[in-house]
Amino acid sequence: MSQDRDSLRATARAGSNIAFLKYWGKRDAALNIPLNDSLSMTLSDAHTTTTVAWDPDLKLDEVYIDGERVLDRRGVRVSKHLDRIRAQWYPWHARVASVNSFPAGTGLASSASGFAALTVAAIAAYGEGLPDPDELSRWARLGSGSACRSIHGGYVEWRAGTDHASSRARLFMPGDAWDLSDVVVLVSGHPKEIPSSEGHAIAARHPFMAVRQQLLPARMAAMKGALAARHLPTFGELLEQEALEVQGIMMSGTPSCLYPAGLTIDLIHRLRRWREDGLPAWFTLDAGPNLHVLTESRFAPDVVERVRSVDPRLECLVNRPGGPVTLLSHHLI
Amino acid sequence: MSQDRDSLRATARAGSNIAFLKYWGKRDAALNIPLNDSLSMTLSDAHTTTTVAWDPDLKLDEVYIDGERVLDRRGVRVSKHLDRIRAQWYPWHARVASVNSFPAGTGLASSASGFAALTVAAIAAYGEGLPDPDELSRWARLGSGSACRSIHGGYVEWRAGTDHASSRARLFMPGDAWDLSDVVVLVSGHPKEIPSSEGHAIAARHPFMAVRQQLLPARMAAMKGALAARHLPTFGELLEQEALEVQGIMMSGTPSCLYPAGLTIDLIHRLRRWREDGLPAWFTLDAGPNLHVLTESRFAPDVVERVRSVDPRLECLVNRPGGPVTLLSHHLI
Numbered sequence: 014m015s016q017d018r019d020s021l022r023a024t025a026r027a028g029s030n031i032a033f034l035k036y037w038g039k040r041d042a043a044l045n046i047p048l049n050d051s052l053s054m055t056l057s058d059a060h061t062t063t064t065v066a067w068d069p070d071l072k073l074d075e076v077y078i079d080g081e082r083v084l085d086r087r088g089v090r091v092s093k094h095l096d097r098i099r100a101q102w103y104p105w106h107a108r109v110a111s112v113n114s115f116p117a118g119t120g121l122a123s124s125a126s127g128f129a130a131l132t133v134a135a136i137a138a139y140g141e142g143l144p145d146p147d148e149l150s151r152w153a154r155l156g157s158g159s160a161c162r163s164i165h166g167g168y169v170e171w172r173a174g175t176d177h178a179s180s181r182a183r184l185f186m187p188g189d190a191w192d193l194s195d196v197v198v199l200v201s202g203h204p205k206e207i208p209s210s211e212g213h214a215i216a217a218r219h220p221f222m223a224v225r226q227q228l229l230p231a232r233m234a235a236m237k238g239a240l241a242a243r244h245l246p247t248f249g250e251l252l253e254q255e256a257l258e259v260q261g262i263m264m265s266g267t268p269s270c271l272y273p274a275g276l277t278i279d280l281i282h283r284l285r286r287w288r289e290d291g292l293p294a295w296f297t298l299d300a301g302p303n304l305h306v307l308t309e310s311r312f313a314p315d316v317v318e319r320v321r322s323v324d325p326r327l328e329c330l331v332n333r334p335g336g337p338v339t340l341l342s343h344h345l346i
Numbered sequence: 347m348s349q350d351r352d353s354l355r356a357t358a359r360a361g362s363n364i365a366f367l368k369y370w371g372k373r374d375a376a377l378n379i380p381l382n383d384s385l386s387m388t389l390s391d392a393h394t395t396t397t398v399a400w401d402p403d404l405k406l407d408e409v410y411i412d413g414e415r416v417l418d419r420r421g422v423r424v425s426k427h428l429d430r431i432r433a434q435w436y437p438w439h440a441r442v443a444s445v446n447s448f449p450a451g452t453g454l455a456s457s458a459s460g461f462a463a464l465t466v467a468a469i470a471a472y473g474e475g476l477p478d479p480d481e482l483s484r485w486a487r488l489g490s491g492s493a494c495r496s497i498h499g500g501y502v503e504w505r506a507g508t509d510h511a512s513s514r515a516r517l518f519m520p521g522d523a524w525d526l527s528d529v530v531v532l533v534s535g536h537p538k539e540i541p542s543s544e545g546h547a548i549a550a551r552h553p554f555m556a557v558r559q560q561l562l563p564a565r566m567a568a569m570k571g572a573l574a575a576r577h578l579p580t581f582g583e584l585l586e587q588e589a590l591e592v593q594g595i596m597m598s599g600t601p602s603c604l605y606p607a608g609l610t611i612d613l614i615h616r617l618r619r620w621r622e623d624g625l626p627a628w629f630t631l632d633a634g635p636n637l638h639v640l641t642e643s644r645f646a647p648d649v650v651e652r653v654r655s656v657d658p659r660l661e662c663l664v665n666r667p668g669g670p671v672t673l674l675s676h677h678l679i
Contacts, residue, residue, distance in 0.1 A: 220561055221554045221594075228553055257602055261554075261594025269590055271614065279608025 021067040023137035024342045027129035027163045028335030029059040031195050031305050033252055034233055035259045036158055038216035045158035046180045049229045051171045053162045057335035059121050063111040063130035065138045071106035078111045094156040098135045119199050128156030129163035133338050150181040166336035188334025191243045194313035197330040198320050200276045200302040207270050215266035249295025256297040274302035354400040356470035357675045360462035360496045361668030362392040364528050364638050366585055368592045369491050371549035378491035379513045382562045384504045386495045390668035394459035396444040398467040404439035411444045427489040431468045452532050453634035461489030462496035466671050483514040499669035521667025524576045527646035530663040531653050533609045533635040540603050548599035582628025589630040607635035
């Protein structure tokens with residue numbers, strides 16, 4: 014190779030995303046082909062910035078997350094993703110530095126934003142141009158399923174597909190079409206974490222899963238309709254039903270996987286009372302105890318204020334629809 | 347009638363019961379024929395004592411619960427049950443006085459113990475003898491489904507049946523065969539109450555219900571096996587799976603019915619940690635926020651102590667297997 018070693022470097026930033034209709038259960042665990050389509054909003058204020066520098070002289074990848082060298086399974090997972098990419102381009106190792114905008118231990122999933130940014134930075138660092146978004150989304154999916162949605166900004170649909178070629182995310186609706194906010198309430202006192210791979214396996218073997226799959230196409234159509242029509246109550250009711258259905262499946266699975274903390278449930282009861290009092294806000298949950306409160310952005314300050322009135326120590330991260338993955342620096346620029 | 351008016355009186359006491367395998371969803375709402383068999387333990391220390399005095403001169407029933415005349419839907423429900431009974435015997439009205447051993451507002455269902463005691467007192471008060479337990483169980487079921495289990499003491503199975511004749515509870519195993527305790531943790535801050543009839547309807551129309559029905563025969567067989575073998579971990583795992591499956595169905599139903607309070611979930615996470623530390627205790631939930639912790643009675647003080655260590659204000663009611671419905675006083679005695 015004739016390229017200057019210093020030039021084999023790129024930095025990309027991608028937002029995390031919150032799923033309105035969930036990716037939970039895989040059809041193909043190796044390729045992260047999901048059982049069902051999913052729908053998400055990319056987050057404006059929870060993102061990962063990742064620099065990849067390929068170095069033909071390196072013998073091993075060096076992976077830094079939030080400033081610290083990681084040698085545990087997080088580092089292994091990054092290297093495995095680089096294996097896929099370098100198998101297609103050049104077989105070098107890399108220095109990877111990844112920084113999350115949200116503090117560690119918040120329970121916010123960094124794998125979606127992390128693997129979207131890693132994918133784009135790693136491929137861009139070769140200096141041979143980027144594939145189209147469909148192809149980037151497929152690559153990101155191999156690293157972490159939900160990362161395929163973080164390639165895009167705004168409201169994003171991941172068509173499950175049936176194989177590598179057909180399983181990729183696409184823009185459903187631009188972020189400026191509807192100014193929703195996801196007020197992420199950071200709930201501490203985390204219950205024991207269940208690795209996401211185990212969670213997917215619990216879901217996939219649950220006896221309710223086949224029925225859920227039958228319900229999802231109609232729910233997806235209704236949710237897309239509610240988003241397109243910007244009808245918050247319809248959207249909100251579907252959002253909560255979806256979240257509670259998934260949580261119900263997880264908690265009654267084998268083994269039982271109970272993600273909400275006590276405070277999560279307390280906040281849900283309160284949110285429902287606030288809604289009776291006129292606050293148009295609905296929740297969803299992810300694989301953790303944080304409560305994601307979805308509302309129109311003009312109501313977000315009211316949500317934050319009410320959450321703080323429960324306990325002033327409760328932290329909220331307010332996210333609006335974020336942009337697509339962005340190349341921040343690149344030797345071609 | 348030649349009977350002395352004062353003689354038309356009887357007092358009965360029945361224990362409440364906690365279902366290990368739940369009655370949730372009706373095949374026939376008028377007759378309280380359930381969708382599935384259920385299994386329960388009658389409680390020793392949560393009971394209702396009810397006196398019925400028929401009075402041929404009364405124009406209306408007079409119903410007192412815990413010392414207060416009730417004219418709301420509770421009174422109507424008692425009168426409706428008396429309607430069924432007097433249609434079969436004599437068409438008189440009655441004075442009914444019912445006292446619960448547990449304070450009102452604890453979220454402990456008083457309808458099971460209440461309608462079991464009411465049924466037996468009302469029929470006994472005619473002074474013409476009592477039908478056999480099968481028939482008493484059928485009568486009690488018409489008042490409140492789960493009341494049919496409270497006719498019996500110990501461990502009780504309600505065979506769902508398909509009609510009035512075939513749907514009744516029978517003793518599965520006497521209480522002294524296994525000394526379990528139900529430590530009822532009284533969780534305050536009750537979420538909004540959903541009437542039980544609405545809860546049953548939500549369950550019956552839930553898309554997961556058909557799958558649940560397919561799962562239940564094997565779970566019932568396994569649970570009966572665990573009870574007969576007095577194998578606490580097997581019993582406990584089945585108990586929690588059953589509880590969380592029902593809660594998962596209820597919370598993802600239409601409308602969503604979220605019975606646990608934040609504290610309930612917090613206690614569940616703690617209980618699971620205590621279990622990892624060696625405390626052999628498992629939970630179940632009813633249509634409310636109270637946590638029912640099942641363990642062998644020798645571990646019950648440890649459960650109470652640990653619950654109190656979370657918050658010393660938390661009240662626990664410790665129940666062992668209770669006896670069958672009892673006639674306390676009767677003019678024939």
